[in-house]
Amino acid sequence: MSALDSLHLTAIPPEAEALRAQVRAFLQDAVTRIPAHVRARSWGGYDSNLSRELGQRGFLGLTLPKEYGGGGRTPFDRYVVVEEFLNFGAPVGSHWIAERQSAPLILKYGSEEQKRSFIPAICRGEMYFCIGMSEPNAGSDLASVKTRATRNDKGWVLNGQKIWTTNAHNCHCMIALVRTSGTGEDRQKGLSQVIVDLKLPGVTVRPITDLSGDSHFCEVFFDNVQLAADAVLGREGDGWEQVMSELAFERSGPERLFSSIVLFDEWLAYVRTPQGRTPESVRLAGRIIAQLAPLRAMSVAVTGKLARGDSPVVEAALVKDLGTGVEQSIPALIADDLFRRPAHEVPLELLRTLNYVTQAAPSFSLRGGTRDILRGMIARGLGLR
């Protein structure tokens, strides 16, 4: 538990805070006219023009080195900017995974060649990546992946299937976790990460429609896809370790507490009207703030650890489990508040936003690792396993 003992109230440095006004001014202009029920998709929303514009303005790749087109700044700088994206409901989904996960991963494990060919384009908001971890029979039990890359004289031949791959239909590349040696019995051993150009012959991407009618995640099939020898990211056989360090980036960010925030602000605007204000809704507003505020402080504390070069895996799991629970409670609590009122009084746009977030909410505690898996990780951190 010693890792968790050190989660202390942490200051965001003024240099990072200074970015807030800049990014806010831009977003106020660029996204507030988009209706709330669309902004509610937030990092699930897709707009490559916006991503490129953010890239041009230097809001992407803030933590990446300048020599690869990044900002050479700290995780706090990125925290502030990303927090603003989420709170405005900016449709940042096109570049999201590439910027959050793939670029830092390539920076850490990639060859010089890979760094040069991918990172600058990611920082410009022009190149998008997806994560190929899950398979039909490898969800929580990720070590059981079966997609396999086999060596041949030209490099590697890839066969298998990935599923639930967010944004694969709009992405240029996937970083896939695949088996390069041994069998499923070997579990974590013999896994590697490979970079797959999704335009290659033999790759088929099929979007899956979710229960709200959106298509943001996909099935991806590999049928004898020929990869070059340098498609392996990092060292062959180190895939498991690399994936675990990648997940710490994925789990610790503000996107694990602000997924319902556009709905909350839209509801708040209604509660701020004379007609919308009731004693119950005022109290509910405070209840949600009292949940979000300590969570944000914890999430900033985890960012402090990342900034110091730690790998706060257990803390990130704790913040994510707590945070996604709060994100999921927000649509439920708001629905309870709104549907004790006369139906005709509630603005339609608010109800549409509520409807969208209600339907999206189950995913909050699934994407990035389920609640039960995270609790298992916390228990491990507590020394129980």
Next chain:
Amino acid sequence: MDDLLSDALRQLLQDQCTPQLVRAVESGQSPAGLWAQLEESGFADALVPEDQGGAGLALSDVFPLLALCGSQAVPVPLAHTMLARALLAQAGVDRPQGSIAIASVTSRQAGGVRCAFTSFGRVADWVLTAIDGATVLLPTAQAASEPGVFALDASLQWTEAALSRARQVPGAHDLEALQACAAAAQLSGALMDTFHRTLQYANERQQFGRPIGKFQAIQHQLSVMAEHAFAARMAAQMGCHSATAAPDRLRVAVAKARTSEAALEVAGLAHSIHGAIGFTAEFDLQLYTRRLHAWRQAAGSESYWQEVLGEELVDRRDGLALDLVRATTDVD
């Protein structure tokens, strides 16, 4: 310096404030011996400026000390006294010897004044309270005292004559925020202690041939406890974030709302995981879980402080919810 100070207080409390002593004070024994030790240690003056004989610390610095009052179930109002003495020093009023409970719920009665259900009212030497908008310090020795619900609490009543002799404290003070700040910090300590005790118990208690902590259902309950205990500690830390000795009311609102909410969850899970033994008077768990409930109720429950936050948020005519969240979480 934080660590040195809290190590010293922890050591003192481990020696002097044993579970036996806590039980004895709860069942009526005088806490004077314990208080004398604490007085001598100087911790009660931690927030008093150095030129007035204190340690000159800021509220943020003493958070670990306030939390320790909860994690050691200290049966005297040490946390309250630290805050009250700072207030008196700042207001330029002589500080009396003895412990001070802070009470804000005061009503005028025929022929006197009453502080209902004062936290630590039974064991405090003084009560700092507000009457008709003015802050006063009253000696408990001159009050008629009725027991409260929690063993250390009491309702206290003073006559008009006693009131006229009360020490007046100039200035406007948010006693409610002070109380809630102390309660939240003590809660955070008691929550963390309850969690650690339960974790240890889960590693020791065997059923079906293995420690119950090896069962996934118990592991997940402990993970949830950890989440609440750590979120509550962060919230209480926010409540104590201040460069002066006085807390910020909105940060306190987050602190008290969140720690009170955690109190309910953590007390419930702790008892569930301990099985029947945790339900006994003999086993120490109850020293903490009874406090979790008592302090959840003291100084405004979660709803009360949620309303304070909600009004602040709704009364801001525009702006993102994020901006209120930032106002309570950002530190320099």
